[in-house]
Amino acid sequence: MSLKSKFSIALLLSFVLIFSMVTLAAAQDTKVEIFSWWTGGGEEEGLQALFEVFKEQNPNIEIINATVAGGAGSNAKAVLKTRMVGGNPPDSFQVHGGAELIDTYVKTGMMQPITGLLEEWGVRNNFNQQILDMVSHEGEIYAVPVNVHRGNVAFFNKAILEEHNITPPTNIYTFINALKKISEESDVSPLALGDKNKWTAGHIFETILVGTLGPVKYNGLWNGSTSFDEPGVRESLVVFKEIMNYVNEDHAALTWQDAAQRVLNSEAAFTIMGDWAEGYFKTLGWTPNKDFGWVSVPGTRGSFMVITDTFGLPEGAPHPEGAKAWLKLIASKKGQDTFNPIKGSIPARIDADKDKYDPYLTDSMHDFATVTLTPSIVHGSAAPEGFVTALNDIINQFVTTGEVDNAHQRLIEAANEYL
């Protein structure tokens, strides 16, 4: 056989191979690719439970579980953006409701409205209206909120607090006194923090900011009715600096999970984290109200820092039918009641079955219905991603330098640039 004919056969074979792959992919429309960053403790188990229900309801649809690990989706978001820009969207993806969804994907025309679908399934009125507002743009709904997390929670090791005769603090002064007392009386870190990934320090800062400003003024920061010149903003930096005196010395080497472990191992008393930490505690075998307790971050009782994970329908999703089946499941009462008790979050629907939730979550559901909702900055609900990154940078440097005026000035500059 001559070289030439060998080459043409090889070429032919490659084409056959490529075409067979293409036709194979086209023949199987019964797939759905779900993109999320749910790889940690309770999150992954919740997602798997949801997949089980999905398989029961849709035995013909194969699930492709596309997850990218990394706290608060920091790595997943980069992967997702590349896929979206490259015209290779997953069928449905996890995105925080608020600015992250609306600014990045809706205003740029990458999402399909799903208002009609929610009405068709008769679930639109079962959702908390304020949450639907966070995923809406110009009157159309663009995503199904699966869950609601609260950001401003301080979890504590009950045994340590009892040992030091401390009652759970309710305002910032009693909180600082409690931290001080623990640091004076023992080797235990008063407050556990793991800010190897910068956002956790920003997370503490935003919960303090909502405390010093109050929920109404805090919400005003995002629509322009409150200025970053406000004295409360500077005060929040002062309080934050004070609280950072009581964190574990090696905070820069840890993640939020490591910090939660410190509380679990009785090496630290408090940790300020969103209530996904509650799901994490439970997977590690802790019982709410028995081993660990919680309060809203002292001084923020009237605020509910909302983080909501949502899923939408991208333009050009390769398997829209699969995606719709997925959205229908997570919008349903059964879907929400399957996922949320395991993940340690509360449903975005208002008709959920309260019996399925543990004492912490029922407590949170009560607050959710009664106090003012405030969008989280570091989790992308309040402000564009440019501002979030700038804030994390400012706080990261502030933790070391402690220069209040400099940090305040840079916050104002960041707000002018991005908001």
Place this chain on the structure above:
Amino acid sequence: MKKTAKEKLISFAILSPSLLFIGIFVYGFIGRTAQISFLNWNTFSRLLQGEKNYVGLKNYIELFQNPRFQTDLWNTLYFTLFFIIACLAIGIFLSLLLNNKPKYGYLFQNIYLFPMAISFVVTGTVWRWIFSPGTPGDPYGVNLLLSRIGLTSFQWKWFTSTESFLFFNIALIPVIIAAVWQFSGYTMAMWLAGLRGIDEQLIEAAKIDGASNWQIFSKIIFPIQKPITLSAIIVLAHVSLKAFALIYSMTGSGPNNVTDIPAVYMFESTFRANRYSTGSSIAIILLMMVGLLIIPYLINSFKED
């Protein structure tokens, strides 16, 4: 050997696919990155709209005024410097030891070279555990070892330390140790290959003339090995500029960016903050830094040819 026109054509035909792909995927994309670095694509929607508004050097000027980027440049300078010096010193020392063909020499040769086969992510993760400082009451890793053997005064905060000396952030020391652990075996292998090629008679002649071991090393071996040392430096230098995976998995940017490098900042600007033009500017600066190292080397080797 003279090549016929037909042979030239064939060699060009064989090379052309790779030339084409390198042209598109390397130089084309470098050009595209350079273009974006002069635009104002600092939000996601501007990227999508794709309107080309040139802003000149604005992105570059803002970067050099940015304290984080200034820290990054200092970190890169010191990291590269210490990384290369330590890799050369340790690698050359090991190669000289092994060149005497000690018992089990091949075993040790493999042990020293082995870390190179591991990815930076694995190295970073493991060395993060080793150097994680823990708290004074509950030390971890090396600090735990130090407290077990009673050397508590040598405990420090390792890569979470925020102190610096002449702009050198001491938190970089553990990172440099990890990188040197991984790459000193590379210098060793390069040098060993060179040493095996040195004519024994040359060394013996020097010995007969009464040269000391140090004289043999500094006057004979080192000059002969100069080209090898130079190539090792070039490779190590560009590894240090690309240490993203090591830093990212081991320490992150660190408190007050003590272990931040331009590559991490580039990633965060581009994919977290959606500041594509800022990210591209950092990429171009990194490229120029690599060029600064490699171009003189290339010119030099072309001259020798």
